[in-house]
Amino acid sequence: MSTITGSNADRSTVLITGGSKGIGLELAKQFAMRGCNLVLAARSETDLEHAAKQLESENGCRVSICPLDLTADGGVNELYRQVGEMGIQVDILVNNAGAGDVGPFAESDLNRQLAMLQLNIVVLTALTRLFLPGMIERGNGRILNVASLAAYFSGGANWASYVASKHYVLAFTRGLASELSGTGVRITALCPGPTATGFVGEAGAGDMPIYRWMPKLSPSKVAEAGYRAAMAGRTTATPGLLNKLFAFLGELPPRTVAQSVFGFLSRNPSPGSTGSRRVS
Numbered sequence: 001m002s003t004i005t006g007s008n009a010d011r012s013t014v015l016i017t018g019g020s021k022g023i024g025l026e027l028a029k030q031f032a033m034r035g036c037n038l039v040l041a042a043r044s045e046t047d048l049e050h051a052a053k054q055l056e057s058e059n060g061c062r063v064s065i066c067p068l069d070l071t072a073d074g075g076v077n078e079l080y081r082q083v084g085e086m087g088i089q090v091d092i093l094v095n096n097a098g099a100g101d102v103g104p105f106a107e108s109d110l111n112r113q114l115a116m117l118q119l120n121i122v123v124l125t126a127l128t129r130l131f132l133p134g135m136i137e138r139g140n141g142r143i144l145n146v147a148s149l150a151a152y153f154s155g156g157a158n159w160a161s162y163v164a165s166k167h168y169v170l171a172f173t174r175g176l177a178s179e180l181s182g183t184g185v186r187i188t189a190l191c192p193g194p195t196a197t198g199f200v201g202e203a204g205a206g207d208m209p210i211y212r213w214m215p216k217l218s219p220s221k222v223a224e225a226g227y228r229a230a231m232a233g234r235t236t237a238t239p240g241l242l243n244k245l246f247a248f249l250g251e252l253p254p255r256t257v258a259q260s261v262f263g264f265l266s267r268n269p270s271p272g273s274t275g276s277r278r279v280s
C-alpha cells in the first residue's frame, strides 16, 4: 500500500533510471530519507551495489537494482520485466538517465548521437508509456523527468541534438501534465542548469562558457528541488535563481534574443576539435 499525498511519499516505491550516480543518486537519497523503497537502474553493477548498500544502511529502506543498458535492444522491456518479476508496483517513476554529446554536429559520431537520442527521448517515453497506465488505474502516481535548463531554448550550437532532446522532454512533460489533469497522477520536468556531476567532465563540456561562467549547483540541491516539485505536483522545476532567470528568458518572445544569449553560452570550446564526446 502506498500513499502519495502532498509532500508525503512514505511507503511508495520509486524507480530511478541512472540512480547510481550524480543527480539520480541524490534523488534516490531524497526519496529514501522519506521512507520510500527504491529500484535503481544503470549499467554499472558495481556502482548500483555501492549506492544500494549506502542507501539501505543510512535509511533502512529496501533497494533493488537492475544493472542494464537502457539503450540496448529490448533494454526498456527488460527493465519492465525485471520490475514485474520482483513483484514491485512502481508508484513514482524518475526518468533521470541521460547522455550528452558536445561538439560540432557534422563531426559527431553518428552511433553516439543515436544512442543519446535513444536514452534522452525514446527510453524516457517508453518507460512513461509502460508505467503510466497502472498509476492512472490506481488514481495515484508521480513521474519526474529530468530535462535541463537547455530545454527552455529551441536550439544550441555545439550540442544541437542534446538541446533538442531536452526540449522534447519539457514539451512532452507539459503535454502530458495537461492530459493527466484530474487523474491523480502528476508529471514534472526538472530543468537543472550546470550541476557538479561527472556529466560535465566526461562531456568535455567544462570549457563551454555555460559551464565555465555559470555557478554549478550541487546535485543534492538540484535533487531536493526536483523531489519537492514532484511531490507538490508542479509541472516544472528549475533550481537556482540565475537558472530561473535564464529559463524565463528562454520563454520570452522574441525567441531570437534568448537564442543569441544561449548561442554565446554554447560557443564551441575547442574550434579545432575533431569529434564529439559522449557522456552518460
Ligand SMILES: NC(=O)c1ccc[n+]([C@@H]2O[C@H](COP(=O)([O-])OP(=O)(O)OC[C@H]3O[C@@H](n4cnc5c(N)ncnc54)[C@H](OP(=O)(O)O)[C@@H]3O)[C@@H](O)[C@H]2O)c1
Pocket (backbone or CB within 6 Å): 017, 018, 019, 020, 021, 022, 023, 024, 041, 042, 043, 044, 045, 047, 068, 069, 070, 071, 096, 097, 098, 099, 100, 119, 146, 147, 148, 149, 191, 192, 193, 194, 195, 196, 197, 198, 199, 200, 279, 280
Ligand atoms: N550535470 C549537469 O550539468 C546536468 C545539467 C542539466 C541536465 N542534466 C541531466 O541530468 C540527468 C542526470 O545527469 P547527471 O549529471 O547526474 O549525470 P551522471 O552523473 O553522469 O549520471 C548518469 C546516470 O545515468 C546512468 N546511465 C547512463 N547511460 C545509461 C544507459 N545507457 N543505461 C542505463 N543507465 C545509464 C549512469 O550510470 P552508468 O554509467 O553505470 O550506466 C548514471 O547513473 C541527465 O538526464 C542529464 O542530461 C545534467
